[in-house]
Amino acid sequence: MESDKTKAAAASTAEATKTAAKKSTAGPGTTASKNGTAGSRSENRDYSQEATKEGALYKFFLDGLKDMYFAEKHILEALPKMKEAATTEELQDAFEDHHLVTQKQVSRLEKVFKSIGESAEAKKCDAIIGIVKEGENIIKETEEGSMTRDAALIIAAQKVEHYEIASYGGLVALAETLQLERAADLLQMTLEEEEDTDLDLTDIAESSINFRAADEEEEDDDDDEEEDDHDYDME
Numbered sequence: 001m002e003s004d005k006t007k008a009a010a011a012s013t014a015e016a017t018k019t020a021a022k023k024s025t026a027g028p029g030t031t032a033s034k035n036g037t038a039g040s041r042s043e044n045r046d047y048s049q050e051a052t053k054e055g056a057l058y059k060f061f062l063d064g065l066k067d068m069y070f071a072e073k074h075i076l077e078a079l080p081k082m083k084e085a086a087t088t089e090e091l092q093d094a095f096e097d098h099h100l101v102t103q104k105q106v107s108r109l110e111k112v113f114k115s116i117g118e119s120a121e122a123k124k125c126d127a128i129i130g131i132v133k134e135g136e137n138i139i140k141e142t143e144e145g146s147m148t149r150d151a152a153l154i155i156a157a158q159k160v161e162h163y164e165i166a167s168y169g170g171l172v173a174l175a176e177t178l179q180l181e182r183a184a185d186l187l188q189m190t191l192e193e194e195e196d197t198d199l200d201l202t203d204i205a206e207s208s209i210n211f212r213a214a215d216e217e218e219e220d221d222d223d224d225e226e227e228d229d230h231d232y233d234m235e
């Protein structure tokens with residue numbers, strides 16, 4: 001299992017190199033770069049790092065990094081709680097694995113900050129606080145030891161991954177627009193890890209947990225019917 005993961009990681013790194021160039025023209029960075037070149041600087045098209053760093057787009061990029069630095073640390077605190085709440089060993093393992101991946105992502109973000117000569121700083125991300133809170137509500141609202149809880153936890157976790165995918169996708173595009181190549185490469189690695197995690201969670205849900213949660217539902221219905229019959233017998 002471990003070796004499969006290593007292989008998968010190596011494959012996704014190779015894929016990162018291949019796809020990095022392709023992705024550079026797409027995404028929000030394209031529109032944003034137009035804004036960046038408009039106005040008083042239009043005659044000065046020097047994209048040296050010093051010139052880049054004065055721009056509003058660079059500031060927006062840096063804020064985005066700080067947002068994700070906060071988000072990853074918040075996720076790091078949430079994952080052990082999700083693991084503890086999960087019913088199946090399979091989902092517990094998935095959350096544990098992603099906890100390790102997330103630790104690496106926090107360090108990788110620190111490298112991104114360093115690569116652009118900034119210090120690593122966190123800026124409160126309201127979105128991740130909300131998404132994680134929804135996950136905590138799901139734990140309260142579902143029965144311990146049930147498959148329904150796992151089905152619901154997977155969806156909660158996927159909401160986290162999708163927020164990360166949208167954020168890192170935007171950051172990669174911005175880094176490329178700003179010609180911060182090292183930052184773009186590092187962010188692309190994390191983006192692909194989040195995408196892989198999202199797909200793994202889908203596999204876990206669709207291979208068994210969703211069906212078992214549906215069976216659980218039928219069993220509950222059967223129980224209700226039996227109780228109903230019992231009531232009628234009493235009368």
Ligand code: FE
Pocket residue numbers: 072075102105164194
């Ligand atoms: Fe992450």
Ligand code: FE
Pocket residue numbers: 067068071124125126127128
């Ligand atoms: Fe945010």
Ligand code: FE
Pocket residue numbers: 098102160161164194197
């Ligand atoms: Fe993640």
